[in-house]
Amino acid sequence: MNSELLGIIGIYLLTLVLAIPLGRYLARVFKGEKNALDFLAPVENGLFRLAGIDSKRDMTWQQHMTTLLTINLVWFLLAMVVLCTQGALPLNPDGNPSMTPDLAFNTAISFLVNCNLQHYSGESGLSYLSQMVVITFLQFVSAATGIAAAVVVINALQTRTTEKLGNFYEYFVKSITRLLLPGSLILALILVFNGSPMTLQGKQQLITVQGDSVAVSRGPVAAMVAIKELGTNGGGFFGANSAHPLENPNYLTNAAENIALTIIPIAMVFALGFYLKRRRLSLMIFGVMTVGFMVLLAPTVYYEMHGNPAISHMGIDQSLGALEGKEMRFGVVASAYWSITNTIISCGSVNSMHDSFMPISGMSQLLGMMTNAFYGGCGVGLLNFFAYLIIAVFVAGLMVGRTPEFLGKKIEAREMKIAIIVTLLHPLLILAGTALAAHTYVGNPTEYAGWLANPGYHGFSEMLYEYTSAAANNGSGFEGLGDNTPFWNITTGVILLLSRYLPIIGPVAIAGLLARKKYTPEGAGTLPADTATFGVMVLAVIVIIAALAFFPALALGPLAEHFSLY
Amino acid sequence: MLVLCCVVYPAIVWGAAQLSPGKGEGVQLSHKGRVVGFANVGQKFDKPEYFNTRPSAVDYNASGSAGSNKGPSNPEYLKEVQTRAGAFLQQNPTVTRDQVPAELVTASGSGLDPHLSPAGAYMQVDRVARLRGLPAERVRQLVKEHIDEPIIVFFGPATVNVLRLNLALDELAPVRK
Numbered sequence: 238m239n240s241e242l243l244g245i246i247g248i249y250l251l252t253l254v255l256a257i258p259l260g261r262y263l264a265r266v267f268k269g270e271k272n273a274l275d276f277l278a279p280v281e282n283g284l285f286r287l288a289g290i291d292s293k294r295d296m297t298w299q300q301h302m303t304t305l306l307t308i309n310l311v312w313f314l315l316a317m318v319v320l321c322t323q324g325a326l327p328l329n330p331d332g333n334p335s336m337t338p339d340l341a342f343n344t345a346i347s348f349l350v351n352c353n354l355q356h357y358s359g360e361s362g363l364s365y366l367s368q369m370v371v372i373t374f375l376q377f378v379s380a381a382t383g384i385a386a387a388v389v390v391i392n393a394l395q396t397r398t399t400e401k402l403g404n405f406y407e408y409f410v411k412s413i414t415r416l417l418l419p420g421s422l423i424l425a426l427i428l429v430f431n432g433s434p435m436t437l438q439g440k441q442q443l444i445t446v447q448g449d450s451v452a453v454s455r456g457p458v459a460a461m462v463a464i465k466e467l468g469t470n471g472g473g474f475f476g477a478n479s480a481h482p483l484e485n486p487n488y489l490t491n492a493a494e495n496i497a498l499t500i501i502p503i504a505m506v507f508a509l510g511f512y513l514k515r516r517r518l519s520l521m522i523f524g525v526m527t528v529g530f531m532v533l534l535a536p537t538v539y540y541e542m543h544g545n546p547a548i549s550h551m552g553i554d555q556s557l558g559a560l561e562g563k564e565m566r567f568g569v570v571a572s573a574y575w576s577i578t579n580t581i582i583s584c585g586s587v588n589s590m591h592d593s594f595m596p597i598s599g600m601s602q603l604l605g606m607m608t609n610a611f612y613g614g615c616g617v618g619l620l621n622f623f624a625y626l627i628i629a630v631f632v633a634g635l636m637v638g639r640t641p642e643f644l645g646k647k648i649e650a651r652e653m654k655i656a657i658i659v660t661l662l663h664p665l666l667i668l669a670g671t672a673l674a675a676h677t678y679v680g681n682p683t684e685y686a687g688w689l690a691n692p693g694y695h696g697f698s699e700m701l702y703e704y705t706s707a708a709a710n711n712g713s714g715f716e717g718l719g720d721n722t723p724f725w726n727i728t729t730g731v732i733l734l735l736s737r738y739l740p741i742i743g744p745v746a747i748a749g750l751l752a753r754k755k756y757t758p759e760g761a762g763t764l765p766a767d768t769a770t771f772g773v774m775v776l777a778v779i780v781i782i783a784a785l786a787f788f789p790a791l792a793l794g795p796l797a798e799h800f801s802l803y
Numbered sequence: 804m805l806v807l808c809c810v811v812y813p814a815i816v817w818g819a820a821q822l823s824p825g826k827g828e829g830v831q832l833s834h835k836g837r838v839v840g841f842a843n844v845g846q847k848f849d850k851p852e853y854f855n856t857r858p859s860a861v862d863y864n865a866s867g868s869a870g871s872n873k874g875p876s877n878p879e880y881l882k883e884v885q886t887r888a889g890a891f892l893q894q895n896p897t898v899t900r901d902q903v904p905a906e907l908v909t910a911s912g913s914g915l916d917p918h919l920s921p922a923g924a925y926m927q928v929d930r931v932a933r934l935r936g937l938p939a940e941r942v943r944q945l946v947k948e949h950i951d952e953p954i955i956v957f958f959g960p961a962t963v964n965v966l967r968l969n970l971a972l973d974e975l976a977p978v979r980k
Contacts, residue, residue: 240953241959241960244953244958244959247958331866358867358868358869360866360867360868361866361867369813373813418812421812422812422815422816425816425819426816426819429816429819429820432829432830432842432843434820434828434829435813435816435817435820436817436820436828436829438828440866441828441829441831441838441841443838443839443840444837444839445839445840445846445847446834446839446840446846446848446853446966446969446970446973447847447848447849447850447853447969449846449847449863451846451863451864451865451866452864452865452866453829453841453844453865453866454865454866454867454868455828455829457813457816457817459816459820460812460813460816460817463816475868475913476867476868476869477868477869477870477912477913477914477915480868480870480911480912480913481868481913481915482843482844482845482913482915482916482917483829483841483843483844486843487959488953488954488958488959488960489954489958489959491959492958544905545875547875547876547881548881548884548905548908548909551881551884551885551888552900552901553884553888553900553901553903553905553908554901554902554903554905555905556905557905557906557920557922558905559875560905560906560909560911561870561871561873561875561880561909561910562870562871562872562873562909562910562911562912563911563912564911564912564913564916564918565857565906565911565916565918565919565920565923565960565962566916566917566918566959566960566962567959567960568959568960571959572912587912588912589870589912590870590871590872590912592870592872592873592874593870593871593872593873593874593875594875595875596875596876690872690873690874691872691873691874691876691877691880692877692878693876694876695874695875695876695877698874715872716869716870716872717872717873717874798874798875798876801876802875802876
């Protein structure tokens with residue numbers, strides 16, 4: 238069991254070793270400096286010429302955001318059409334039906350916004366065409382959208398005064414050609430050589446050894462799973478996601494997938510340092526994020542290793558840990574590590590069922606999504622963190638009685654208002670959504686009996702988890718929730734939209750406003766933003782804003798369950 | 804862009820898959836010339852003369868997949884665990900209560916878990932040996948041969964693939980009809 242701890246330490250260290258050079262590489266790509274994949278330039282230029290785009294035109298932050306929203310709308314319409322008609326379209330060997338409009342609305346939005354909340358099960362809910370044209374495609378472009386937006390912010394933080402912040406199309410296309418496509422290809426190859434299928438054939442009928450007849454679902458799995466992890470998307474090919482033995486065949490693929498989903502968010506933090514030549518700043522950000530990660534990881538690993546006390550009381554040995562909802566080939570330690578990395582990073586794929594984790598572990602998963610800035614999703618993690626950073630600068634400025642300044646730019650009322658709206662929106666959406674659902678349920682428990690798989694405190698946690706996951710654009714679930722109903726499809730769909738675009742537009746707007754301001758070189762009078770002291774300050778702001786707002790809800794759900802069990 | 808992500812990229816992966824074991828169709832295992840399953844996908848073994856697999860929320864129906872999603876404090880769930888432990892003790896009279904393998908009273912995440920822990924297989928040896936008319940030592944040896952050790956010492960837990968183990972068992976001593 239203790240040797241399994243070494244396993245996750247190994248996975249984490251390997252991630253760091255790969256993330257630092259990747260960060261340096263990304264900084265070169267987005268600055269337009271020479272890099273290893275320059276031979277792809279003709280492909281990119283061909284794409285621009287084909288679409289009639291001038292990729293050298295500098296955009297203001299408003300133009301960036303208009304472009305982002307327009308292309309997102311086009312993808313949404315494409316996805317809706319395919320999902321609603323997939324039953325009649327080709328590449329559907331298992332004869333799966335078209336989606337209902339409310340389910341298609343939820344699915345299209347959820348993949349568009351990089352959330353990948355799934356109210357269907359892949360085996361029976363999607364055709365292969367939908368898996369490739371809707372799901373895989375949106376997984377590429379939504380990740381690239383987040384990365385491109387983060388690059389706009391990084392670009393804006395340079396020491397100059399300008400309106401011009403690069404070209405959105407260039408950032409977007411390069412995110413795919415220089416990062417997501419080559420990365421996915423490597424991961425997909427690891428997967429197929431370890432037994433993940435990549436085929437267009439339908440289910441295989443067979444008679445098992447002891448004589449049962451079963452049909453085994455397959456499909457073009459490996460290509461989709463690779464971008465699912467690398468793009469921090471998280472929506473699985475199969476219902477059981479990465480717990481499914483064809484999606485994640487062994488411990489090696491588990492480690493590879495786990496590294497893939499953590500590497501871009503971490504590399505983006507280092508890319509910021511290399512791009513702006515402010516390595517100490519990125520070390521500070523990385524430090525705060527890592528502390529937050531460890532604080533959530535430790536209790537989860539501890540409680541999962543010690544198993545379920547209610548089962549121990551029956552006299553059954555729990556030395557292998559809490560195994561309900563987990564797979565033997567990963568073991569509980571790697572499952573616990575996976576669950577925390579997937580909730581702090583808005584990936585949300587699962588290799589074990591979060592609904593069956595111990596209450597404190599479930600709470601750590603919830604907190605990971607509630608803060609949503611410890612590493613965070615592709616690009617957007619950095620954006621969320623940036624909003625907290627601005628607030629911390631302001632609060633610290635007030636405490637020592639100096640004008641709040643960040644990287645030589647003054648922070649004023651307008652920027653503060655935006656940062657506060659963005660950070661408070663998150664708890665508002667989650668708590669209001671949960672309150673609405675809990676109220677509806679209590680009003681008529683017999684009619685909505687299908688919603689909850691578990692009674693009592695845990696049932697409340699299931700609803701809280703669903704909205705937290707939607708608002709954090711995470712996409713994992715306490716899957717006991719019967720969530721394919723118009724109520725859940727529509728409420729979470731709306732929350733998904735709000736909580737994706739506002740937290741992208743907000744930080745980009747702040748950065749755009751800051752970029753226009755006059756740069757004053759840092760002197761003895763400025764508050765340095767790259768020190769450990771300031772790091773503690775940021776952490777305090779995150780704890781106060783994100784974590785404390787949720788305390789009452791957590792007390793009703795996981796904490797109450799914990800004290801009833803132990 | 805659509806063409807690049809949805810046609811070119813999957814095509815490269817598909818092409819590479821043709822070189823891999825199983826040719827991208829999944830690794831299939833055969834017995835007496837008949838495909839009996841995928842090496843990675845668990846299948847139901849609940850007959851006492853086979854090594855049994857874990858409880859499954861989807862009853863090993865591999866055209867779907869899911870966990871039980873039962874919360875740790877759910878009273879109904881705990882009763883079910885209690886019943887499974889009782890049944891295991893009855894089928895395996897040589898095993899004591901504190902030796903009941905935890906994975907055989909809890910459902911897996913996918914419902915298609917193909918593995919057991921080595922202990923989970925060892926605890927079934929006496930029963931399987933008795934029903935097959937084999938010496939227990941021989942069956943224990945067979946389990947030992949089927950333990951997959953971690954790739955590097957600490958990279959993952961040791962497991963036993965139940966399908967491969969049961970196929971080897973059928974080779975050794977076919978079920979008496």
